[in-house]
Amino acid sequence: MNLLDAIGTKETLVCIGPGGVGKTTSAAAVGLMLANTGRKVCVLTIDPARRLASALGLDRVDNEPVLASEDLPNYWVAMLDPKQTFDAMIRRYSSSSQQEDEIIANPVYRNLVTRLSGTQEYMAFERLWELRESQRFDTIIVDTPPAQAAIDFLHAPSRLAGFLDNRIFKFMLKPPPLYLRPIAMATRGLIKQIASVVGAEVVNDTMSFFQAFSGIEDGFRERALMTSELLASQATSYLLVSSPASDALAAGSRMVGLLRGIGHQVDSVLVNRMTPTYAAYPRDPGAPPEAKEDLMRLTQMRTHQQLVIDGWGKELGLEGWYYLEDLATDVSNLAALAEVAAAMEQCTLVPFQVAE
Ligand SMILES: Nc1ncnc2c1ncn2[C@@H]1O[C@H](COP(=O)(O)OP(=O)(O)OP(=O)(O)O)[C@@H](O)[C@H]1O
Ligand SMILES: [Mg+2]
Incomplete structure (x- = not known):
């Protein structure tokens, strides 16, 4: 089994993993590898750090997919812009342009878009969904931000659905029935109190935001359910990227656990x-003795990494792993990325050794 066989026909590939291990690089390289097989690929990064652009040697990457290079007609890249995506979503579900304008101009909305934790993750989903629905690509590869945020990303649709079902939210959206009027009065009293603390303007903005939002939440809820289904589908695959460092592996196993907790399996593990390994010790009789010592030390380190990873994977009950070696330089242009993609094509599954 090689990595290409394992993921070659998936429609959506989600790359997760701890910080700094090479998720963005791997996502970009997987994309290039698949594009080389003739599939039309889009790598979607939700990492605002712009690493995808720099890995490709591009100035910038935007919400709209662009070709990474004119020579590669199948290889598209995009970077999530949460605000643009959220605005587009409001536009889609608003019943009138007046409703749309009211929401987009509301300060609470603007705050929600830029500050609310989880908005970015939720919008990543929306964007993933839009790109899937457009049927422009055979495979979409999602490059997630580090660890916790990636799990937030996977939680986002169900969290949004929960928020929309929230009673207070509903209460604000709909005029209360008669028998609830006393509660509504009490709420008004409460709102006055809140207003005295945060300022009437904030409260007014919030109320008018919820009012303007009325009717849109059904569309949002429906979308949240559909993205949850997309994530759980057989056509979606999860690739855990880690480095051989023990703290990265530990963070990786926590992520495997969290993922399992929400019903998803890590399908492949890539240790970057x-x-x-060095094929042979220097045969040059004139080589200084330190050179031989250095190589021995590196060989020992590699053996140690293999043992640690083997124990790690067995404990997690995973099938096996793929690996990429450390390159001498950073990956910051298409040529270097092509090298990683070529190495990736050679990746074969290393089964975890089952203990006797
Ligand atoms: N196999 C490799 N050999 C050498 N350098 C590598 C390799 N893989 C990644 N790098 C380098 O490691 C750095 C981090 O890689 P990358 O940005 O892909 O990690 P990341 O997991 O996406 O990080 P973050 O968690 O911050 O998003 C980059 O400078 C990249 O060029
Ligand atoms: Mg990254």
Whole structure:
């Protein structure tokens, strides 16, 4: 089994993993590898750090997919812009342009878009959904931000659905029935109190936001359910990227656990930046003795990494792993990325050794 066989026909590939291990690089390289097989690929990064652009040697990457290079007609890249995506979503579900304008101009909305934790993750989903629905691509590869945020990303649709079902939210959206009027009066009293603390303007903005939002939440809820289904589908695959460092592996196993907790399985594990193996010790009789010592040390390090990863994977009950070796330089242009993609094509599954 090689990595290409494992993921070659998936429609959506979600790359997760701890910070700094090479998720963005791997997502970009997987994309290039698949594009080389003739599939039309889009790598969607939700990492605002702009690493995808720099890995490709591009100035910038935007919400709208662009070709990474004119020479690669199948290889598209995009970087999530949560505000643009949210605005588009409001536009889609608003019943009139007046409703649309009211929401987009509301300060609470603007705050929600930029500050609310989880908005970015939720919008990533929306964007993923839009790109899937457009049927422009055979495979979409999602490059997530580090660890916790990635799990937030996977939680986002159900969290939004929960928020929309929230009673207070509903209460604000709909005029209360007669028998609830006393509660509504009490709420008004409460709102006055809140207003005295945060300021009447904030409260007014919030109330008018919820009023303007009325009717849109059904569309949002429906979309949240559909994205949850997309994530759980067989056509979606999860690739855990880690480095051989023990803290990265520990963070990786926490992520595997969290993912399992919400019903998703890690399908493949890629350990990036393994210490390279060197085919032979220097035969140059004039080589200084330190050179031989250095190589022995590296070989020991590699053996140690393999043992640690093997124990780690067995404990997690995973089938096996793929690896990439550490390259001598950073990956910051298409040529270097093509090298990673070529190495990736050679990746074969290393089964975790089952203990006797
Ligand atoms: N196999 C490799 N050999 C050498 N350098 C690598 C390799 N893989 C990644 N790098 C380098 O490691 C750095 C981090 O990679 P990358 O940005 O892909 O990690 P990340 O997991 O996406 O980070 P973050 O969690 O911050 O999003 C980059 O400078 C990249 O060029
Ligand atoms: Mg990244």
